Each structure stands twice: as C-alpha cells, then as structure tokens.
Amino acid sequence: MPTTAPTQTSSSRRRRPSSARRDDESPIIPILARKVREVEAKAQRGKLGPTNRVKFQVIAFLVREERARVKADTEASDATRAELLKRLDGVATILAKTAARDTSLIQLLEVDQATSPVARRMRRDWLLESGAELPPDELIITDAAPAAAPVVPAALAERQVFPPQVEARQMANPFLAPDLTARAPASTARRRLDGWELMGPLYKAFEMGAGGTAASMELPPVPEFDRLSPRGLQIMPHQSRFLEAVREGHRAFLLADEPGLGKTAESVLAASVADAYPLLVVVPNVVKMNWAREVERWTPQRRATVIQGDGENIDAFADVFIVNYEILDRHLSWLSSLGLKGMVVDEAHFIKNLTSQRSRNVLALAGRIREQTGNPLLLALTGTPLINDVEDFDAIWRFLGWTNGEKPGPLLMEKLDATGLTPADKAFYPEARDAVISMGIVRRKKKDVAADLPDKLIADLPVQLDDDFGRSIRAAERELGARLAAKYRRIIDARGDRGLAPGEVDDEIVRLVAHNELEESKAAGTGGDNVFTMVRKIGQAKAVLAADYALQLQRSVGKVVFFAKHIDVMDAAEAHFAAAGLRTVSLRGDQSGAARQEAIDAFNDDPEVGVAVCSLTAAGVGVNMQASSNVVLAELSWTAAEQTQAIDRVHRIGQEEPVTAWRIIAAHTIDTKIAELIDSKQGLAQRALDGDAVDPQSSDSVQLSALMHLLRQALGG
Known part of the structure; x- marks a missing residue:
C-alpha cells in the first residue's frame, strides 16, 4: 500500500x-x-x-x-x-x-x-x-500464498543435535508409515467473508463476553462404561466426556479447565484414544518428571522418555517424548523428522509472546506435524490462557491451526461464513465466539464439575513493618511518589493546564508518567529505587513475619505450603523454620527433576515434614500437594494467574479439606494496593471464558496501575 x-x-x-x-x-x-x-x-x-x-x-x-x-x-x-x-x-x-x-x-x-x-x-x-x-x-483483495517457513531457522542450525539413539530408530525403520488420512481439498471458491478483516472482531467477541455462556464446546455424554482407566484408577465424569470427544474424532483442543481438574491425565489418555504416537509433549522444565510419571500411571503400556540437555540418554523407541521449552531449540531438526502424530503444549500461555524464540519453535513444529499428518492430535493446556489481553489467544490459536494470525483457517472460516453475518452486524459477535469455541475450547470450572471439591478461601493477613527497615521502605515509597509528581508537574507546566479545575488530575499524563517510569525501572533492573526493588524489599521485610505465621499455623493445623517469589525470602524463611526445629522441603527452579519429585513425595508422604518452601515461579505449575490444605503467600505476584496457579497446587482433585490461602500483606505500603489490583484483574477471564456478566476491568498491568496509584497519592488524589 x-x-x-x-x-x-x-x-x-x-x-x-x-x-x-x-x-x-x-x-x-x-x-x-x-x-x-x-x-x-x-x-x-x-x-x-x-x-x-x-x-x-x-x-x-x-x-x-x-x-x-x-x-x-x-x-x-x-x-x-x-x-x-x-x-x-x-x-x-x-x-x-x-x-x-x-x-x-x-x-x-x-x-x-x-x-x-x-x-x-x-x-x-x-x-x-x-x-x-x-x-x-x-x-477485491486476494491472499498471497504463504511461504513455507523452515522448522529450523538459520540462526539455530548450528545448535541442532542428533542423539545417536534417534539414528538407531531411523535405521530400524527408515521409512515413515504413509499417512492415509483423507484430506479435504483446498477450496478455491470465494466465501462471503473472504474480503473482511476478521481477527479483530474475533478477539472483540471474546473481550465482550458475547453470548454470556462459558467458553466450552458441546461434549458427548459420559459413556456407560469406563474403558480407559487402568487398574486402581478412575477418571472423573468431566474427563470422560472430553475423551469421548477425542474418540469421536475431534483432534485440536484448547483445554482450559481451571487448575487442579486433571488436564495432564486427560491429555495422556487422549493420546491413547487417538493413537497419536509418537507424541511430543512440550512443558516447563519443572514438570518434566511429573509428566513421565503420569504417562506411566495412566497408560502403563506406553513408554515415555524425558529429553535432557543434548538428549544423550533418551529412549529413541519411546512413544512419548517430553522436552522443556528451554532446550527445544536444539532438538527441532530430529523431532521434525520423527513422524510425530501429536503434540501437547503444557502451560500454553508460555507461548503468548510471538516474538520469543520458544513460541516460534513450538509453532514451527506444530506446522510441520500438520504437514506430515492429516489430522494430528494438538492439545494446548492452560488454566489461565488470558493473562493480560484477549490477544493472548493469538499464539494458541495459531498452534492449533485455527488461524494464521492474519485470518481464520479454512474450517473456522467455514463456520463463520455459515452464520450468514458480517462484523457489521451486532449479532455476528456471539455467533463468532461460538464458532471459535466449537473448534475445540474446553473450559470447566471446579464448582461445576467437581462439586465435592472443598471450598477455597483467600484471607489477607496485614502485618506492620515497624522496624527501621520497614520505615525506610515507606520513606522510599514517598520519595518515588514525589519523583513521579515532579515529572507530572513539569509536563503540566510545559503544556499549560488546558482547563483543569483546581486539584483536578489529568489521567492521560498520569498514565504517561507511570508508563515511562515502568520502562525505566525494567531497564534499570535492581539498580536504584523503583517499583521492582521496592516490592522486593517489602518481601524481605515480611520474610520472618510470614515464616513465623506459617510456623504457628503448622503447629495447629498440620502441613503448610509456603510460597515466596525471591530466593532470599525463601532462604530467610527456611532459616527461621530450621531454628524452630521444623523439618521442611524446598522446591526451587535450580533443582533437578529427581530432587524436585523427591521433595514433593516427602511433603505428601512423610509425616515429619511440616512445611514445603516453594518458589512462586518454579513451583506454581505441575505440582500436587494435597497433603496440605493451607497456603501462605509470603510475597504477592504481579498477576492474578500466578497467584491462582500457586493456590491450586493444593486446591485440586484429591483434596478433602477446605483450602485457605493466607496472603501476608505489609500494611501502609504499596503491598496493600497490589493485593487490591490482583483481585481486580480477574474480570477478563471471567468475561471472556466463563461468560460472567462482570464489568470490563482496566487491562493495565499491576505494575503500571501501582505506579499510577503512587502518583495520584503524591498529588493528593
């Protein structure tokens, strides 16, 4: 143009x-x-x-x-x-x-x-x-044929590895089995909606919560007999209905059940129902070993192998290959030539940033699998697909083949065309939302499918930081607010008040000043006083107070899961527990998979272990800790999703007691505002996924909103 x-x-x-x-x-x-x-x-x-x-x-x-x-x-x-x-x-x-x-x-x-x-x-x-x-x-505007992107980009070519065991597998069977799946011929007929820009309206349909119902496709009824559970195990009705949809031939799903409803087991059994082997499972590093155990548990007739490092010790003849996001880039070449019949992406919100290499790796492999297999099993698993914005759906929809980022895929386009509507029609939006949902979005809430699951309560416990460290934190907050206020006043003085009433604050300038401060803080990292260093200092100041509360709680109710965001806060808590003679285990990001699983097993099975000290980022996914019904959040997260994931390590299938999460909040500091902001950020997912009639909330990040609050406070607003 x-x-x-x-x-x-x-x-x-x-x-x-x-x-x-x-x-x-x-x-x-x-x-x-x-x-x-x-x-x-x-x-x-x-x-x-x-x-x-x-x-x-x-x-x-x-x-x-x-x-x-x-x-x-x-x-x-x-x-x-x-x-x-x-x-x-x-x-x-x-x-x-x-x-x-x-x-x-x-x-x-x-x-x-x-x-x-x-x-x-x-x-x-x-x-x-x-x-x-x-x-x-x-x-009349036609689409140019997309150029086929290589699975392995030139920048990663030198990093590719080729485990010798994979060569043995290929030598044992040098020819991939032919794919005889009937493929629909590419349609050359023009559709009514071919000329419309549709991605924006599709996102808007979810942002509006159009339709007012939960974002879950129609699933078959529960079968009369459970034909899938191995001896000693039993799948739940909501899992069985999902697997019946796979049995009927559906192959691409965004499985967005709330955390704790057994998505891993559903995926393992779905691969068995669809015979989607070899199967690739891409997961966060911290849950690789747990996935291998779940494969063995639910499909004992299948073999799983965990890819570590350069893959020297993998079982190349396995049915399921489990790899973490961080090392996928060096295994793209041989994985793309293995003849994969299915792919699972766990914690799929990890790929929402399309500019990241890990997102490009996942999308390139999924594209190759669709080329090689007519109807592969593609599962995107995440209880929190929307973190900040409805366009967080973008990468997930691309992975599943529903869109290419610029327009809907052929099947979705056919469904949209069948509505007889266009984005100019108000009725298009609920119909478009339903069309996307029918592609394979499955979203169930605990209260609907696990009625016997105990209640969950989040209780705030304010603490006073009345020592010198606490006073210095409050002073630093005032200084930061004053600095922001000075920037605001310089802008107002330079442009004039433009009719502002006495005491009135220009919200656009407030946002601009806060945004610039946030960008400078991200660039500065841990240097100087900014919103990130301030929150970290608050965490350090709360560490012993939070640990002492967890200690008292453990003595009265039994096992407790203690979450913190920073290593030094975890260290201080563990030292406090050790001084009190309490046995603990630790779950951190630098642990090996075996050490991590050993700690989880000890917490769940050993009555002498009283507290699990966990990293919010490293232990917030893929961990089952139902031996406890009490969680202490020593530090607050920047997202509601991260907080929910942490609490749901305890509040999940298998829990028999009501769950209470105790948030330790530093009174009279920005900590209080952050807790309030986290609670207000639930509206997007409730509106887009669950069909709840909630008012649209601001999509500002918690960090930006917190800085805007400090600035308004300094201005007297």
Whole structure:
C-alpha cells in the first residue's frame, strides 16, 4: 500500500458527491481520529498486539494519502485546507507519540513497507465507511500464498543435535508409515467473508463476553462404561466426556479447565484414544518428571522418555517424548523428522509472546506435524490462557491451526461464513465466539464439575513493618511518589493546564508518567529505587513475619505450603523454620527433576515434614500437594494467574479439606494496593471464558496501575 502522487482520478474517487459531503470536506479524518485513539490506548497499556500494529500502519498510510489529496484539492478554500491539514497533523502527532513508546512501530511508517492483505482490507473498509467510491481492483483483495517457513531457522542450525539413539530408530525403520488420512481439498471458491478483516472482531467477541455462556464446546455424554482407566484408577465424569470427544474424532483442543481438574491425565489418555504416537509433549522444565510419571500411571503400556540437555540418554523407541521449552531449540531438526502424530503444549500461555524464540519453535513444529499428518492430535493446556489481553489467544490459536494470525483457517472460516453475518452486524459477535469455541475450547470450572471439591478461601493477613527497615521502605515509597509528581508537574507546566479545575488530575499524563517510569525501572533492573526493588524489599521485610505465621499455623493445623517469589525470602524463611526445629522441603527452579519429585513425595508422604518452601515461579505449575490444605503467600505476584496457579497446587482433585490461602500483606505500603489490583484483574477471564456478566476491568498491568496509584497519592488524589 505505498503512497503515490495523487491524480485527479484518485481525488475524485476519494470524495463523496457534494450533496453527501455536507460540512465535512474529508470524511475519512473522523474515522482515522477514532482509530488512532484506540491504538494509543492499547499502546499506553503495553498491549499493542498484531491487530493494532496493522491498524497503526493503515492509519499512517491513510494520513499520508489524505494529506496529499487535500494539498492537491483545488476546489477547497485556503481556510478549509489549513483546517484539514491541522486535523491530519493531530492524528500524525498521536502516531508519533505511540511510536515513541514502542519503537518497533517506526519501521511500519516506511513508505515502501510491504503490507499484508489484512492491512489492505482494513484500508478498504475504512474508505468505504467514509463513503469513498473505490475501483474494482481495490474492492477485491486476494491472499498471497504463504511461504513455507523452515522448522529450523538459520540462526539455530548450528545448535541442532542428533542423539545417536534417534539414528538407531531411523535405521530400524527408515521409512515413515504413509499417512492415509483423507484430506479435504483446498477450496478455491470465494466465501462471503473472504474480503473482511476478521481477527479483530474475533478477539472483540471474546473481550465482550458475547453470548454470556462459558467458553466450552458441546461434549458427548459420559459413556456407560469406563474403558480407559487402568487398574486402581478412575477418571472423573468431566474427563470422560472430553475423551469421548477425542474418540469421536475431534483432534485440536484448547483445554482450559481451571487448575487442579486433571488436564495432564486427560491429555495422556487422549493420546491413547487417538493413537497419536509418537507424541511430543512440550512443558516447563519443572514438570518434566511429573509428566513421565503420569504417562506411566495412566497408560502403563506406553513408554515415555524425558529429553535432557543434548538428549544423550533418551529412549529413541519411546512413544512419548517430553522436552522443556528451554532446550527445544536444539532438538527441532530430529523431532521434525520423527513422524510425530501429536503434540501437547503444557502451560500454553508460555507461548503468548510471538516474538520469543520458544513460541516460534513450538509453532514451527506444530506446522510441520500438520504437514506430515492429516489430522494430528494438538492439545494446548492452560488454566489461565488470558493473562493480560484477549490477544493472548493469538499464539494458541495459531498452534492449533485455527488461524494464521492474519485470518481464520479454512474450517473456522467455514463456520463463520455459515452464520450468514458480517462484523457489521451486532449479532455476528456471539455467533463468532461460538464458532471459535466449537473448534475445540474446553473450559470447566471446579464448582461445576467437581462439586465435592472443598471450598477455597483467600484471607489477607496485614502485618506492620515497624522496624527501621520497614520505615525506610515507606520513606522510599514517598520519595518515588514525589519523583513521579515532579515529572507530572513539569509536563503540566510545559503544556499549560488546558482547563483543569483546581486539584483536578489529568489521567492521560498520569498514565504517561507511570508508563515511562515502568520502562525505566525494567531497564534499570535492581539498580536504584523503583517499583521492582521496592516490592522486593517489602518481601524481605515480611520474610520472618510470614515464616513465623506459617510456623504457628503448622503447629495447629498440620502441613503448610509456603510460597515466596525471591530466593532470599525463601532462604530467610527456611532459616527461621530450621531454628524452630521444623523439618521442611524446598522446591526451587535450580533443582533437578529427581530432587524436585523427591521433595514433593516427602511433603505428601512423610509425616515429619511440616512445611514445603516453594518458589512462586518454579513451583506454581505441575505440582500436587494435597497433603496440605493451607497456603501462605509470603510475597504477592504481579498477576492474578500466578497467584491462582500457586493456590491450586493444593486446591485440586484429591483434596478433602477446605483450602485457605493466607496472603501476608505489609500494611501502609504499596503491598496493600497490589493485593487490591490482583483481585481486580480477574474480570477478563471471567468475561471472556466463563461468560460472567462482570464489568470490563482496566487491562493495565499491576505494575503500571501501582505506579499510577503512587502518583495520584503524591498529588493528593
């Protein structure tokens, strides 16, 4: 969509007849002004996903086009021309401010920047909305055939390993079994929605919670007999219904059940039902050994192998290959040639950042599996698929083959087309949400499918930091607030108050100052006083108080799980427990899989072990600790999802007692506000996934919201 010099023809087709123009000489400008505000709002929240990046690019091109058209319009008066150019400059100014926040946007402003069919459709739709008459070649936009990306990018080629055991497997059977699965021929017929930009409306459908029902596809009824559970085990009804859907032929799922409902067991048995072997399972490092145990437990007739390092000791003849995200990059070559029939991605929200190498690795392998197998089993497992924004769905949908990031895949497009609606129709959004759900979203809540699971309570326990360390933390908070307030006042003084009433605060400037502080804090790391170092100091100050409470709790109720975010807080707690003569185990990120599992088993089985001291990040997933019904959160997380994951290590299938999570909160500090913000961030998932009628919450991060709170407090707001 490069800009070209305007001609009389382009000028005439871009203007509506004078009878329809009324007082608006440039009807595209109000549309651009509205769209650029939408992009600016997303950028201020740090949520500029693929759809809004395309929107940014289209706005920039249309501003250029319209500026050239206005300058060349000999019919407009000088005053009209000056007014229109001023309005266009206002849109361009917002684009420049947005690009200053996210410098990766600058390349999208290049005149010769190649544009996608999505961008061309978006431009066309906005021009049509403005009343422009377009020639046929701009009305019909076709998609270029996507170039096949290699599984192993050139940058990773030298890192590839080839375990000798894999060579033995290939020599034993040098030919992959032919895939005789019937594949639907590629349709060449045009669909009614082919010309529409659909990704934005699909995200919007979930953001609105359109439909008001839980995001879970219709599943078959529970079968009369349990034909899958090995001796001594029994699957639950909700698991059985999922497996019946696999038996009926469904193969791609976003399994988004709440944590603790047995997604691992469901996945292991799904592979058995679908005969999806060899199966690749990509997981966080901390749960590799647990996955191997679950394969052995639920499908004892199958063999699992855990890939460590360069894979020297793997069992190349295994049915299930388990690898962690961090080392997947060096195993891409041989895994892509193994003839995989299925792939499971555990904690699938780990791939939400499409710019990360681990996301690209997962998506490249999934693409290769779809090429080799007509209908592979693809499972994305996560109880928290939405962390900050609805576009967190993007990578997961790509992995499952439902979309390619720019448009829906053929099957989803067929379902959307069958609605008979377009994004211009309000009724399209609930129908579109249902269409995506029917592709394979399965979301069950504990209260609905595990009625016998005990209640869960989160209780806040305020503590006073009344020593010198605590006083220094409060002083540092005041200094940070004062620094932010000084920046705010400098901006207000430079631009003028613009009609602000006495004592009124400009929320946009508050957000801008807080955003800049957050970016500087991320760059500074642990240097200086910022929101990250302040929260860490609060954790250090609470460490012994939280440990002492956990100690008293253990003496009265038995085993306790103690969570902290930082190693020094864990160390201080363990020292306090040891001084009291209490036996503990520790779960940390630097442990081997065997040591980690040994600690979990000791906590669950050894009556002498009273407390498990766990890292929020390393032990928040894939751990079953039902021997306890009490959790102490010594430090707060930055996300509601991380807090939920930690508590659900205890509140899960197998728990027989009501669960209480005790949050230790430092009174009269930013800790109190962070706890409040975490609780307020539940609205997105409740609205998008569970169909709850909750008011839309701000999508600002907890860090940004906390800084805005400090600034308003310093300003007296």
